[in-house]
Amino acid sequence: MKLSRIITTLLSGLPVTLTLLVFSFIFAAAIGLGIAWLSLRNSAVCYNISRLYLGLVRGTPPLLMLLLAYYGLPKLFLLVGININDWSKLLFGIVGLSVGWSGYLSEAFRSAYLSVDQGQYEAALVVGMNPSDAFWRIIMPQTVLIALPNIENLVIGLVKATSLVYVIGLVDMYSSATDLSNQNQGVYQLEIFVVLALIYWMIVLAIEWVFRSIKKEYQYVTV
Amino acid sequence: HNSSKANSNSSVTTISVAGPDNNRPYTYPDNGKIGGYYGALLGRIDQDLKQYKFKQTTTAQNSVFVGLQSGKYDLAVSNWWYSKDRFNTYLHSTSNGLDDLRLITKKGGKTANSLKDIATKKLTLAPISTDDARYAFIQDYNKKNPKYKINLKGIGDQSAGDALKQVSNGQYDVAIYPYAAYKPVSSTSEGTKLRVSKSIGLENSYFLLNKSDKNEKLLKALNKELKKLKDNGYLGKITKKYLYENTFEFPGANSTFNTDPTK
Amino acid sequence: MFDFRFAINSFPKILSVAPTTIVLSIIATLIGLILAILIVIIRERKIKVLDSIAAIYVSFIRGTPIIVQLYVVYYGLPQLLVALRGMGINTNSNGLPVILIAILAYSFNASANISESIRSAYHSVDYQQYEAAVSVGMKPTRAMTRIVVPQLITNLIPNFSNLFLDLIKDTAIVYNIGIVEIMAKANIMSSLGFKYIETYLDALIIYVFICWFFAKLFQIFEIIARKRISHTQEFV
Amino acid sequence: MLLDIKNIKKTLKNNHVLKGIDLSIEKGEVVAIIGPSGSGKTTLLRNINFLETADSGMMKFRDQQIDMAKPSKEKILWTRRHMAMVFQNYNLFKNKTALENISEGLIFGQNMEKKTAESLAEAALNQVGLIDKKDFYPSQLSGGQQQRIGIARATVLNPDIVLFDEPTSALDPELVGTVLRDMKQLAEKGQTMIVVTHQMSFARNVADRVIFFADGEIIEQGNAEEVFDHPQNDRTRKFLSAIAEDY
Amino acid sequence: MLLDIKNIKKTLKNNHVLKGIDLSIEKGEVVAIIGPSGSGKTTLLRNINFLETADSGMMKFRDQQIDMAKPSKEKILWTRRHMAMVFQNYNLFKNKTALENISEGLIFGQNMEKKTAESLAEAALNQVGLIDKKDFYPSQLSGGQQQRIGIARATVLNPDIVLFDEPTSALDPELVGTVLRDMKQLAEKGQTMIVVTHQMSFARNVADRVIFFADGEIIEQGNAEEVFDHPQNDRTRKFLSAIAEDY
Numbered sequence A: 001m002k003l004s005r006i007i008t009t010l011l012s013g014l015p016v017t018l019t020l021l022v023f024s025f026i027f028a029a030a031i032g033l034g035i036a037w038l039s040l041r042n043s044a045v046c047y048n049i050s051r052l053y054l055g056l057v058r059g060t061p062p063l064l065m066l067l068l069a070y071y072g073l074p075k076l077f078l079l080v081g082i083n084i085n086d087w088s089k090l091l092f093g094i095v096g097l098s099v100g101w102s103g104y105l106s107e108a109f110r111s112a113y114l115s116v117d118q119g120q121y122e123a124a125l126v127v128g129m130n131p132s133d134a135f136w137r138i139i140m141p142q143t144v145l146i147a148l149p150n151i152e153n154l155v156i157g158l159v160k161a162t163s164l165v166y167v168i169g170l171v172d173m174y175s176s177a178t179d180l181s182n183q184n185q186g187v188y189q190l191e192i193f194v195v196l197a198l199i200y201w202m203i204v205l206a207i208e209w210v211f212r213s214i215k216k217e218y219q220y221v222t223v
Numbered sequence B: 001h002n003s004s005k006a007n008s009n010s011s012v013t014t015i016s017v018a019g020p021d022n023n024r025p026y027t028y029p030d031n032g033k034i035g036g037y038y039g040a041l042l043g044r045i046d047q048d049l050k051q052y053k054f055k056q057t058t059t060a061q062n063s064v065f066v067g068l069q070s071g072k073y074d075l076a077v078s079n080w081w082y083s084k085d086r087f088n089t090y091l092h093s094t095s096n097g098l099d100d101l102r103l104i105t106k107k108g109g110k111t112a113n114s115l116k117d118i119a120t121k122k123l124t125l126a127p128i129s130t131d132d133a134r135y136a137f138i139q140d141y142n143k144k145n146p147k148y149k150i151n152l153k154g155i156g157d158q159s160a161g162d163a164l165k166q167v168s169n170g171q172y173d174v175a176i177y178p179y180a181a182y183k184p185v186s187s188t189s190e191g192t193k194l195r196v197s198k199s200i201g202l203e204n205s206y207f208l209l210n211k212s213d214k215n216e217k218l219l220k221a222l223n224k225e226l227k228k229l230k231d232n233g234y235l236g237k238i239t240k241k242y243l244y245e246n247t248f249e250f251p252g253a254n255s256t257f258n259t260d261p262t263k
Numbered sequence C: 001m002f003d004f005r006f007a008i009n010s011f012p013k014i015l016s017v018a019p020t021t022i023v024l025s026i027i028a029t030l031i032g033l034i035l036a037i038l039i040v041i042i043r044e045r046k047i048k049v050l051d052s053i054a055a056i057y058v059s060f061i062r063g064t065p066i067i068v069q070l071y072v073v074y075y076g077l078p079q080l081l082v083a084l085r086g087m088g089i090n091t092n093s094n095g096l097p098v099i100l101i102a103i104l105a106y107s108f109n110a111s112a113n114i115s116e117s118i119r120s121a122y123h124s125v126d127y128q129q130y131e132a133a134v135s136v137g138m139k140p141t142r143a144m145t146r147i148v149v150p151q152l153i154t155n156l157i158p159n160f161s162n163l164f165l166d167l168i169k170d171t172a173i174v175y176n177i178g179i180v181e182i183m184a185k186a187n188i189m190s191s192l193g194f195k196y197i198e199t200y201l202d203a204l205i206i207y208v209f210i211c212w213f214f215a216k217l218f219q220i221f222e223i224i225a226r227k228r229i230s231h232t233q234e235f236v
Numbered sequence D, E: 001m002l003l004d005i006k007n008i009k010k011t012l013k014n015n016h017v018l019k020g021i022d023l024s025i026e027k028g029e030v031v032a033i034i035g036p037s038g039s040g041k042t043t044l045l046r047n048i049n050f051l052e053t054a055d056s057g058m059m060k061f062r063d064q065q066i067d068m069a070k071p072s073k074e075k076i077l078w079t080r081r082h083m084a085m086v087f088q089n090y091n092l093f094k095n096k097t098a099l100e101n102i103s104e105g106l107i108f109g110q111n112m113e114k115k116t117a118e119s120l121a122e123a124a125l126n127q128v129g130l131i132d133k134k135d136f137y138p139s140q141l142s143g144g145q146q147q148r149i150g151i152a153r154a155t156v157l158n159p160d161i162v163l164f165d166e167p168t169s170a171l172d173p174e175l176v177g178t179v180l181r182d183m184k185q186l187a188e189k190g191q192t193m194i195v196v197t198h199q200m201s202f203a204r205n206v207a208d209r210v211i212f213f214a215d216g217e218i219i220e221q222g223n224a225e226e227v228f229d230h231p232q233n234d235r236t237r238k239f240l241s242a243i244a245e246d247y
């Protein structure tokens, strides 16, 4: 099979892969922040809720998480009388991946937050900032910087996990590859998958480059 | 309840249909719709049954049934064969197609002309996707023929091409496939190394539906429609077109097609 | 629609293959660990050529989905063996058991990830600990094994635990090449009646439990290691 | 009396760190606190600034009476906006430049306009001779430079009192001088300060009053000569001799 | 001459840290090195002990001639086994007890039997009065205690020379005395030592020779009086006045 055919077919799935990646990451980060916040509150109930959530979410293979999102979530919504079956598959894919990754991100934020020097917060209070300014202007930026290497790893993991949306019939890059392979009875499977691997690798290399640039930008902010 | 949605024209009922995304030539993704034999069949039914509108999607086969079971999909299409459990779990139509089963071996290697051959000659059978009807078919055979049991191995989603490659390179002795799945492979470079047996039997396929009042009603309409399409030769026509041979012209096709497996 | 009896009856059957999942994960992790140590030595010592190869290998593996890796090994390895045979090297591609292919693929995957973890754990050990050790006259390798490695281990455990749990979950796709582990068994149980929700719920419970169990186990290891090996915990 | 604290007590993990301390500071006074490690000096400063909450104690600061065990949020903020603190490890905001470190408190603590705050911050940097470092991050500065910016950050707020917690003890010896000189200048301008320090010479030369602190209590206080040259208490004498270089 | 170093040069990232230094130490001599931060004092010690490799330089240590730019593995090991080093941050092995910290070098550096090594280590602990801490881990000890064990770890090896890199600068002021007293004792026993220090009083009271080091060069050396009271060089004078407490 012509290489150009393989590449164009696979790239036709790229927008779905990237959409999944970007939105799942945003939502996962939002949920993760919420869970991290819960677990850091001085409350046994909040802590235990966050632990339970993490235990369930982190013990669930992403494949099952996607199935749960696609088939389980609508059932749950129906219980309160909302029909979300007509949402696009892409949305469910994003939900599944977001929930799946929220656990990891929450842990990344939590540990980063804990490793921010407490003195930074105190110094902010001492110059008269109120606690929320101190948090958002001083602690949060440092937390993100500390979490950056972890976040990078998680984003890369997420890129790879997007390949699992085949299980709910979303046509991403991976599905395009398997379908192309099936069109030819799997004869060119190896070639197609090698190309597929290379494209994923390029995406990851690009992400690594972005993170390297961010790190370089903030190289003097050594937290 | 579930996904039925009143259209602007309130007399039209929407049916969500799902098919596996890697079961050429029966079903495959085709611009968000179902392609292949069942794509054609559904298209025709959709045209004929004015009161229904079929919303189609493709996904992994196990996922099709998670969706069917949970009520997300009303109707699952592909060449589903009979199994008692399936028919108990879901509503089922009358037959909607006729598959011609073959055994595929390597040219110049060991040969098999029946399932019993596989057992007696101690041939290794290429693994079958556990979601695939053929898997249940062999399980069923093993149950009925405890003396001539076949060693059955399961595998995840796998294309016919992959499985047949394993036969052509000698990893396994024999594979079982409907003729329609074998045919496209036969012309590939690996495929030319393969030998195909005569028909070892015909197998009916059925629609499976989620159990609901809505679908009971749909089922009646479907069965009536299927009978019509069989009688007017449409099924034979698309079988010839998509499945490479018109199984309806095979000897005994008629009686097989009209048997009720639950009896 | 949910068939409780089926779910309950299937549970022990699915549980019965849990060892496959666990053993596959453990073996792949162990082989991965050995490879990872080699990679770390190559990369930290900056051994010429090998260093760049190792870096590319790690980057590639970390940059591609495990399912793609699995298929590439699955389809590529036999072809490689056939090609080698063509070159006159006597290899037999036929008898290659899938479990071997799975172990290989997951070991490669684990080796790349673990090597990165070890490297970061290694860098987090105060370099001066090594210097203090050689300055009392220890040989460099001894300084590594007696002083640096014990301190590195505690830093490594949490990350290692995460990687191991990820690997367990990642094996949920290995049924694609025909190994009967938890997910495969769930699929097989379901195929007869096409009833998937029940068996998937069973699988989910088993996965969550396995992950919980190993997470706890590693936590205990970490506490023990902190007390016995690294003594990095403040004694209050 | 600018600041008047009565009977402040603080227990940390069953450890009586402050055992009922009274402390009054007049406007313009420079008070040096000396004492062994772990005696509670840092804890005292942190309680005055409400970074920790005391178990009991009353504080009168300017015209406000504050219950140190139950300070309201408003009083805490008000106190902090009229006091400033300089830390042992500088604690410059690591994610802010030198200039931002100084302007941040003006903008977010005193609701000043950004423009005005920045020009004030530049003036403060000018005064400590570090204007050319204004866009540097803390990691790019030496310890001495960081601490001098720490002092500028505190004093730019025009506080009634500045609390110093061992401002030079993390510095290289040659850098200590520059920081102490900044502090001396400040004292000469009439800034009220409480300085926890191990620099006996600073206590001796600059402080109006020296307090010797041990075990959560004020053991002895007076002017430098009284405390250093004629200590009344055994504990004081023992401490002073450990510090003196007698090897 | 016990140690004789000629023309050692070291560049770190285009930075000439050591610009060709000659240094000879007699047996039994105590040499104090003083000088501003960043002048290369630590780098000098690290190069002598081969923790870094110099760009050029020859070293004669005891009867061995070593090319400092290309030392063989054997010579490195041999040198380290006849020298010892005490670090600024103690660098006790965090995963070993006080006793093990001391015995480790005997067992694995000098191939001594474990039993013998342990009794020697106990004796060393006894001498610094820390025998009751022998099973404590570094994290359970104060800085002063850690540093005294660091010294015991170095001296138990019976080295020809001990290199000290600012052994007291990470300590609380009251703890400095105990460590300096241990060092003084050692000097009085005739131990050859090179001590990088900011403790002028130690340099003055204990050192046979004081070396003022700046910008990778030896600027001035002589006995304490010569260097402290009659410095010949402007740089020396400037440094000494920065250190002196003149605020």
Ligand SMILES: Nc1ncnc2c1ncn2[C@@H]1O[C@H](COP(=O)(O)OP(=O)(O)OP(=O)(O)O)[C@@H](O)[C@H]1O
Pocket: D012, D013, D015, D017, D035, D036, D037, D038, D039, D040, D041, D042, D043, D044
């Ligand atoms: N969070 C805490 N929990 C328990 N005890 C604490 C805590 N913080 C401080 N302490 C104890 O309180 C006592 C006083 O500590 P503090 O830091 O105020 O002393 P200090 O006089 O500032 O000492 P240094 O000169 O070392 O800075 C010490 O014994 C310390 O161990």
Ligand SMILES: Nc1ncnc2c1ncn2[C@@H]1O[C@H](COP(=O)(O)OP(=O)(O)OP(=O)(O)O)[C@@H](O)[C@H]1O
Pocket: D172, E012, E013, E015, E017, E035, E036, E037, E038, E039, E040, E041, E042, E043, E044
């Ligand atoms: N790894 C390195 N890379 C580049 N430059 C370095 C490195 N290590 C040290 N330097 C530079 O070498 C010079 C000498 O450093 P060194 O630590 O020897 O000084 P020092 O005299 O011991 O100072 P201090 O009194 O602060 O310990 C410094 O200017 C330092 O910035």
Ligand SMILES: [Mg+2]
Pocket: D041, D042, D043, D165
């Ligand atoms: Mg303190």
Ligand SMILES: [Mg+2]
Pocket: E041, E042, E043, E165, E166
């Ligand atoms: Mg140094």
